[in-house]
Amino acid sequence: xxxxxxxxxxxxxxxxxxxxxxxxxxxxxxxxxxxxxxxxxxxxxxxxxxxxxxxxxxxxxxxxxxxxxxxxxxxxxxxxxxxxxxxxxxxxxxxxxxxxxxxxxxxxxxxxxxxxxxxxxxxxxxxxxxxxxxxxxxxxxxxxxxxxxxxxxxxxxxxxxxxxxxxxxxxxxxxxxxxxxxxxxxxxxxxxxxxxxxxxxxxxxxxxxxxx
Numbered sequence: 001x002x003x004x005x006x007x008x009x010x011x012x013x014x015x016x017x018x019x020x021x022x023x024x025x026x027x028x029x030x031x032x033x034x035x036x037x038x039x040x041x042x043x044x045x046x047x048x049x050x051x052x053x054x055x056x057x058x059x060x061x062x063x064x065x066x067x068x069x070x071x072x073x074x075x076x077x078x079x080x081x082x083x084x085x086x087x088x089x090x091x092x093x094x095x096x097x098x099x100x101x102x103x104x105x106x107x108x109x110x111x112x113x114x115x116x117x118x119x120x121x122x123x124x125x126x127x128x129x130x131x132x133x134x135x136x137x138x139x140x141x142x143x144x145x146x147x148x149x150x151x152x153x154x155x156x157x158x159x160x161x162x163x164x165x166x167x168x169x170x171x172x173x174x175x176x177x178x179x180x181x182x183x184x185x186x187x188x189x190x191x192x193x194x195x196x197x198x199x200x201x202x203x204x205x206x207x208x209x210x211x212x
Contacts, residue, residue, distance in 0.1 A: 003033075004033050004034055004035040005032075005033060005034045005035070005156065005157060006034075006035055006037055006156070006157065007025065007028075007034045007035065007036045007037065007154060007155075007156050008037050008039060008141075008154065008155040008156075008163075009022065009025060009036050009037065009038055009039065009152055009153075009154055010039045010040070010041040010137070010138075010140075010141030010142075010151065010152055010153040010154075011038065011039070011040070011041065011089060011151055011152050012040075012041055012042055012043045012044075012066070012070055012151045013069045013070065013073060013089060013092045013093060013096060013103065014043060014061075014065065014066050014069060014070070014096070014103055015043060015150065015151040015152070016097050017150070017151070017152075017168075017170050017172075018150075018151035018152040019093040019096075019097045020170070020171055020172050020173070020174050021152050021154075021168060021169060021170065021171060021174070022089065022093065022152065023093075023174040024169075024171055024174040024175055024180055024183070025154070025184075027174065027175065027176055027177065027180035027181075028180050028181060028183075028184040030177075030180075031177060031178055031180060031181040032181050032184055032185075034156075034184075036086065037082070038082065038085035038086050038089060039082075039085075039137050039140070039141060040070060040073050040074050040077060040085070040134060040137045040138065041137065041138040041141045041142065041151055041152075041153065042066070042067075042070045042134060042135075042138045043062060043066055043150060043151060044062050044063075044066035044067050044070065045134070045135060045138045046138070046142065046147070046150065047062055048062075051063070065102075065103050065104075066103075068103070068104075068105065068108065068125040068126070069092065069096075069103045069108055070134065071124045071125060071126075071127070071128040071130070071131075071134065072108050072112070072121050072122060072124050072125060073085070073088065073089070073092070074124075074128065074130045074131075074133055074134040074137065075121050075124040075128055075130055076088055076112075076117055076121050077133075077137075078130045078133055079121070080117060084115065084117060087115045087116070088111065088112070088115040088117060090115075091110075091111035091112075091114035091115040092107070092108065092111040094111075094114075095107045095110060095111050095114075105122065105125060108122060108125070109122055141153040141155075141165075144163065144165030145165050145166060145167050149167035150167065152167070152168070153165060153166070153167055154166055154167075154168075156188065156191075158192060159192065164188070164191045164192055165191075166187070166191045169183065169187055171183065
């Protein structure tokens, strides 16, 4: 058993903001005594009952591109074990977000190879018998923070042993080194206050992948 603090991280490989946060939390692993445990959630599942309320471009993205990658990810977890998720997510995110390849079949196939996983997992692209497991994993994460958020969701043990969970933080570019550690310390500090609800600051541009 590891004596490091477990950090549960729920992600959808399609989400660029979850990707940035995931790169930050891996930096935190280098400077704080934590160990990240990866879990799958799904923007398609999150939004499936409110597609009519979404902008057309986002609705099309969810309907045509969001299901395939996350089905393959949950199949990898179920068939090869949860320990493969970190490397597979890194391979997927690097190609989808850093290299701009998009979330298509060719990208996912290449990411499977990068992560040392069998190409046969692509058989789950259009449908998977692991949809109940996908939905259960998604629900486990979203139940910790509520329906009005997206990805990522992070949960850590609180002072009393119960988990403290939060959406985000949304950060771009991902901090490096001790700066990553300071943001982690601050995030835990505000998340541990029972009455804390939300904080936002001005954002003037989208994700910056230049330092990844």
